[in-house]
Structure formats: C-alpha cells, structure tokens
Amino acid sequence: MAGASNPGVPEPGSPGDLGAQRPSGGPSTTSGNAGRNLKEWLKEQFCDHPIEHCEDTRLHDAAYVGDLATIQRLLQEDSFQSRINEKSVWSCGWLPCTPLRIAATAGHGNCVNFLIQKGAEIDLVDVKGQTALYVAAVHGHLECVHILLEAGADPNGSRHHRSTPVYHAARVGRADILRELIKYGADVDVNHHVTSVTPNPSFRPLTSLVVCPLYISAAYHNLQCFKVLLEAGADPDFNCCGPVNIQGFSRGSAVCIMDAVLRHGCDKAFVSLLIDFGANLNLVKWEDPVEGALGRIRVNSEGLQMFKEARSCPRRLMALCRMAVRRGLGKSRLHLIGALPVPDPIKKFLLHE
Incomplete structure (x- = not known):
C-alpha cells in the first residue's frame, strides 16, 4: 500500500517537497506578488548569506535538474566551492536547501556522489530539520540512499525532525530502502519525538x-x-x-x-x-x-x-530458546548469527528462515 493515505494514523513529520511549503501564518501564495514576497521573506530568514549574495543560484539549479557537467564546472571556481553547503532559495523553489539536499530529493545519484566528493556536508539539515538521506528515502530514491549511507550519513536522520528514514520507509512499504537503512545500522525502534521530549526514560x-x-x-x-x-x-x-x-x-x-x-x-x-x-x-x-x-x-x-x-x-521450548538467544545478542548483533559456531539449521531457525 505504498503511498496510501490513512487519516486515522498519526504521522510524525511531513516529508516535504522541493519547496512548495510555506510557513504557517505566512503570506498566501495565490498571487504573483505574494509568492515573490514569500520568497524574499524566506531569503531574509533562512539564507546563509545576505540576499544580494544569494542571487546566483546556478549551482542549486544544476543540482535540481541533475546537470552534473555544470556542477563540475561551477565547483572548479572558488566562489562556488565555498558555497557548496549554502542553504539558498534557488529559482526552482522556495525552501532554503543545500545543493546536496536538492539533488537527493530529485534522485540524481551522480550529482549526490560528486557533491559529497567535493566536500558537501552529508548530515546538514534544512530549515525543516530534514537531512539529505531523509528526503532521498521520502522520495523513494534507493540509489541516493545507498550513496549517502556509504558516505557515512546517519541512518536515523536528524533529531531535529520528528520522523525518521526508517519510519517513512515502513509507512510507504519500501522494504528495499528499509533493508538498506538497517544494513548501515539504523535503529528500527527509534522515535525522535519521544526521546527528545522525554530525555529521561x-x-x-x-x-x-x-x-x-x-x-x-x-x-x-x-x-x-x-x-x-x-x-x-x-x-x-x-x-x-x-x-x-x-x-x-x-x-x-x-x-x-x-x-x-x-x-x-x-x-x-x-x-x-x-x-x-x-x-x-x-x-x-x-x-x-x-x-x-x-x-x-x-x-x-x-x-x-x-x-x-x-x-x-504455553509457548514451545524451542521458541523460548530462540527468543532468549536473540534477546541476548541484542539488535546490534543479530547480523552475527551467521557466524555462530552452530549447525546451519540452527542458524536458520534463529534467523526465522
């Protein structure tokens, strides 16, 4: 039921898109003037540099359309290299984002890979607390998810956002992305909202x-x-x-x-x-x-x-033994079951195969 809507189920955090959202209580975007005013407001509030320094959005625009050649050419210049982690309101949207976050949202794996190689900060969050990995997972870009995780992205996303990559993949039924996150150490029980508001369990x-x-x-x-x-x-x-x-x-x-x-x-x-x-x-x-x-x-x-x-x-003794072994190992060591000095049928039993 990927992408299904279930109004009876709470969702911690919204996925967000490339920039269609506006702040609660902000000006309406139904008219051209209001839209331009909102963009100026976002620039003033969230851009990393003064407005006059954020007008050249070629790097961000190239990340949006997946123009790797332009990204490579621009990053040869010191002025653009110094702005690789800049959260700019670019011409294709309103939400202030870095080039890496934009490329990950759009699913341009080659651009994501190159930006990381050139020094893009992997876990830098946007104004909504979303990391590049989170938006890649939200938009179903498995290749980008893999590239970011391989480069060291936090598989649990950011504590500044109420949702997590694992939560969203589970919600929309993306078992492939879920497996990739788990492979790189994602906590399958994590809930940022609960742990952030109640630091003492x-x-x-x-x-x-x-x-x-x-x-x-x-x-x-x-x-x-x-x-x-x-x-x-x-x-x-x-x-x-x-x-x-x-x-x-x-x-x-x-x-x-x-x-x-x-x-x-x-x-x-x-x-x-x-x-x-x-x-x-x-x-x-x-x-x-x-x-x-x-x-x-x-x-x-x-x-x-x-x-x-x-x-x-009552539960069978074999089932109780399996539960005891798995709990003894703990979540972080379940992948070591295959290395246990026991016969293969027992390994398969412990792995629920």
Whole structure:
C-alpha cells in the first residue's frame, strides 16, 4: 500500500517537497506578488548569506535538474566551492536547501556522489530539520540512499525532525530502502519525538501507544516491512523505553503492537509474526471486539482466532530458546548469527528462515 493515505494514523513529520511549503501564518501564495514576497521573506530568514549574495543560484539549479557537467564546472571556481553547503532559495523553489539536499530529493545519484566528493556536508539539515538521506528515502530514491549511507550519513536522520528514514520507509512499504537503512545500522525502534521530549526514560509514564516504525507498517498493512523490522530486532511490544501507564490509556486505545495489529484488522500473518518473535500476548486485555471498543476498524477474524489460540497455550521450548538467544545478542548483533559456531539449521531457525 505504498503511498496510501490513512487519516486515522498519526504521522510524525511531513516529508516535504522541493519547496512548495510555506510557513504557517505566512503570506498566501495565490498571487504573483505574494509568492515573490514569500520568497524574499524566506531569503531574509533562512539564507546563509545576505540576499544580494544569494542571487546566483546556478549551482542549486544544476543540482535540481541533475546537470552534473555544470556542477563540475561551477565547483572548479572558488566562489562556488565555498558555497557548496549554502542553504539558498534557488529559482526552482522556495525552501532554503543545500545543493546536496536538492539533488537527493530529485534522485540524481551522480550529482549526490560528486557533491559529497567535493566536500558537501552529508548530515546538514534544512530549515525543516530534514537531512539529505531523509528526503532521498521520502522520495523513494534507493540509489541516493545507498550513496549517502556509504558516505557515512546517519541512518536515523536528524533529531531535529520528528520522523525518521526508517519510519517513512515502513509507512510507504519500501522494504528495499528499509533493508538498506538497517544494513548501515539504523535503529528500527527509534522515535525522535519521544526521546527528545522525554530525555529521561523514567521521567513520565506514557498513556498512549507510541507510533514507531513497526506500528506504522502494520497500520498501513505493509507486511514485508513489518517482517523486515522484526527480523532486524524491532521490539514486538514497543511502546517506549520507559514505564507505561496502561490504566491511563483512553478507552479503545491500543496498548501494544499486538493490540494495534488486531484493531487495524491486519491479516493473520501479522499476528503470526508477532507471536513468533515473542510478543507479550497478555498485554492485550480485551476478549472480543465489542468489549474492546475497537471503533470503526473491523478486526480480522482469522487473526483474532490465531491470537486467542496462542494466548491459551504455553509457548514451545524451542521458541523460548530462540527468543532468549536473540534477546541476548541484542539488535546490534543479530547480523552475527551467521557466524555462530552452530549447525546451519540452527542458524536458520534463529534467523526465522
């Protein structure tokens, strides 16, 4: 369901485009004069240099259209080389961005690669807190994502933006981009908004289910991404790294990933995966859809039946052993399972293959 819209699911942060947005409360862009005024305002507020020094936007324009030859020629001049990380309002848009951010948004991998080689700062954020990697992921440019990660870009994006590359890839169903991010060390449970507002995990118990990549992939019914995240060590019970006040949850609010999967009417394959990866089935307190006040979303009957059967039976010893080994290794070392001195069938079992 890539790109699907789900008004019932919160989205931390909007992806943004090459410059169509305007600040809240700013002037309207419906007329030519208003549009020009907005552009001047953005220049005054966000450009790295005085307005009169930002008029030559050839470097930014070339990054937008993917004109590598022009970028190469311009960067031979000291004046343009010194502006390689300049956030300028260029002629093709309004949002102040660096050439690297523009090229990554447009999907020009060759330009992204060359700009990095010439000294472009990889993790520099735009005025919305978005990195070049984030916008490349948002616009589905796998090649640019790979180039940026290979060059050392932070796979988790920026703490100044509420969303993350992993979250967005999970939301739109881009398992290929998700795998690439995970390969370079992305945290599959990260939630910048929660960690930024509650730096101390034990500071305040949460009273709502935190929207994380695993949750959002289920909400949009992206099974492949859901599986990729769990295989990479995503917490099947993720809510927050701190305490959770379930009693404080509003009626009808999901309290864990399994609860959310059932409420969103996900296929039984989602339930099966959560069971296999060790979700705590006792966190779900309701017994049927009516008692749970599940709202407008219809529960998948097969998924609900699978959940009830699993909760009524103890887990097998082999499953408990696999869960214990994977938790002992931790997310950051799951990739080492293949190097364990155990027979291949056991490795495949630990990897859920």
